[in-house]
Amino acid sequence: MNHLSQSLVVLERPDPAILLLRLNRPRQRNALSAALLGELADALRAARSDDCVRCVVLSVDEHAFSAGAEIKEMRQHGFEALSDPTRQDAWDIIAGFPKPLIAAVRGVCLGGGLELVMLADILLLAEDSVLAQPEITIGIMPGDGGTQRLTPRIVGNPLAMQMVLTDEPISAERAVAAGIVSEMLPASQVLGRALAIARLISNRAPIAAQSAKESSQAAYETPLSAGLAIERRAIRYALTTNDPKEGMAAFIEKRQPLFSGN
Structure with a gap:
């Protein structure tokens, strides 16, 4: 501190x-x-x-x-x-x-x-x-x-x-x-x-949180079509990381996910 x-x-x-x-x-x-x-x-x-x-x-x-x-x-x-x-x-x-x-x-x-x-x-x-x-x-x-x-x-x-x-x-x-x-x-x-x-x-997936922020900010500065393209790129990238695998496994196994940010 x-x-x-x-x-x-x-x-x-x-x-x-x-x-x-x-x-x-x-x-x-x-x-x-x-x-x-x-x-x-x-x-x-x-x-x-x-x-x-x-x-x-x-x-x-x-x-x-x-x-x-x-x-x-x-x-x-x-x-x-x-x-x-x-x-x-x-x-x-x-x-x-x-x-x-x-x-x-x-x-x-x-x-x-x-x-x-x-x-x-x-x-x-x-x-x-x-x-x-x-x-x-x-x-x-x-x-x-x-x-x-x-x-x-x-x-x-x-x-x-x-x-x-x-x-x-x-x-x-x-x-x-x-x-x-x-x-x-x-x-x-x-x-x-x-x-x-x-x-x-x-406690949420950090990559998803940052991607959500990036996509939301794009809505202020781009037309809808461009913003949607940014959102699709962000979700595509998120799905290549380990956190979605952990999140979906935790959902199925009825436990709290442990997101690593990788």
């Missing part, structure tokens, strides 16, 4: 197959500085190549998940703060993480924070949380995917544009209804539920 106080992202292993990442800039309400994004990307890069890690949970210790981008960096450097290649590489690594990623959100989740958790495969939200894209209040607009992932891919244009153009936050209840999050829970239960889901996923 790595729990250094100066770490902007704290790494924990609540289970051998689960990596828990906690954003750790509480005084800045976890504003997404270039340094924090870099540490998060480094942790996910290492998790990508660690065969023991089958699922990652992203969370925080404090009540604010993230206040968004680091305004001081943007004020000092302007567009270069967003276009810096190192920062862009970090976002690309996070967006391209191939293993299941769960976000457990408590408190406010604003701007870049919302853009970050929209990269998760499963998003759990505390019932007292609020989500917003407030960039327009400082004279800019979302710059890390907010206009693209909210609309039309998740909530549809009317609600997305209302959020982007007005700064009006939405409640956890409305976020569930809009399809942004999968579950709303009491704040004290969000992380526990996320870890429980992570344990379920970590």
Whole structure:
């Protein structure tokens, strides 16, 4: 367990197959500085190549998940703060993480924070949380995917544009209804539920889980015919591995499968 106080992202292993990442800039309400994004990307890069890690949970210790981008960096450097290649590489690594990623959100989740958790495969939200894209209040607009992932891919244009153009936050209840999050829970239960889901996923066939994620992401970026072709290639590959043999044998023998990821 790595729990250094100066770490902007704290790494924990609540289970051998689960990596828990906690954003750790509480005084800045976890504003997404270039340094924090870099540490998060480094942790996910290492998790990508660690065969023991089958699922990652992203969370925080404090009540604010993230206040968004680091305004001081943007004020000092302007567009270069967003276009810096190192920062862009970090976002690309996070967006391209191939293993299941769960976000457990408590408190406010604003701007870049919302853009970050929209990269998760499963998003759990505390019932007292609020989500917003407030960039327009400082004279800019979302710059890390907010206009693209909210609309039309998740909530549809009317609600997305209302959020982007007005700064009006939405409640956890409305976020569930809009399809942004999968579950709303009491704040004290969000992380526990996320870890429980992570344990379920970590007991599933890892190649199948990663292939399912890849195919699902393709649906956002390709026509249906191309997405179906990607799905067929993924299932064809999965059937060449040992896990389906183990899964089918366990089903017939009425026992729990032991998936190896090979």
